[in-house]
Amino acid sequence: MKILKEGSSFTQRDVIDLLVEFSSFKDRVEKKFKELARELEGKNNEHDLWVNLYLISTDYAEENVNKKHKQEALQKIS
Secondary structure, eight states, X not given: OOOOOTTOOOOHHHHHHHXXXXXXXXXXXXXXXXXXXXXXXXXXXXXXXXXXXXXXXXXXXXXXXXXHHHHHHHHHHO
8 A cells, every 4th residue: 555645756556556456445445335335426525535535544544554564563572
């Protein structure tokens, strides 16, 4: 997963990979959280809502990975 950072530059391949990942994320959310998907559907800012949900999700995932690495590092020290 490539993390989006403000001011970063991306290759065309990075953009395509990100769009594929976003599309896959949206499909998974629509299947697993049908109620949420229906709430977003048809809103005039639907795309913005999906992007924000995706960004929140990737931030959360990155945070969890960082916590796991910190815990592993602490366990190695002790």
